[in-house]
């Protein structure tokens with residue numbers, strides 16, 4: 001049952017569609033219009049030879065929703081934005097039994113500054129939807145300039161040695177779903193996958209909310 005305080009909060013701050021900001025019901029993750037407008041086809045790419053899926057292109061309202069979630073403290077967007085990712089997982093990876101849901105990590109200094117890792121929030125919600133455990137598997141040990149601010153030529157070297165597997169034993173023989181917000185060149189997911197492979201997992205799959213590799 002909703003507490004009195006949470007009732008007041010929901011009256012003051014009603015749940016809004018992350019894509020168009022219209023008010024939606026408490027049990028909805030997007031308004032009907034936006035849901036009907038969702039792309040009919042999932043975007044399929046790869047990262048370091050691993051399949052990567054995304055429900056949305058990195059453009060228009062999808063890009064806007066992601067940037068709001070990332071940079072405007074809209075943590076409450078996590079359960080909403082992760083739902084289309086979950087639906088995409090069911091469509092594309094429906095026959096795969098994941099053991100671990102994990103995410104692209106943030107450097108601890110960036111985390112302190114920001115207060116949350118948006119990819120982790122998405123990953124945790126997806127884990128709940130799938131009924132699979134969320135686990136931190138990677139650490140970001142090097143603070144790096146933002147990938148999207150660098151020229152393409154610098155993006156690969158920028159991340160070299162930036163990630164580290166937290167514990168080799170935890171991913172051994174496991175089927176892993178690696179979560180991030182956006183795939184651009186695939187460099188971030190590739191470096192993370194490479195690091196995860198050091199722990200001999202069975203398989204790695206990737207999912208991102210948006211995909212910027214497709215040019216329109």
Ligand SMILES: [Zn+2]
Nearest residue numbers: 017020031034
């Ligand atoms: Zn909407």
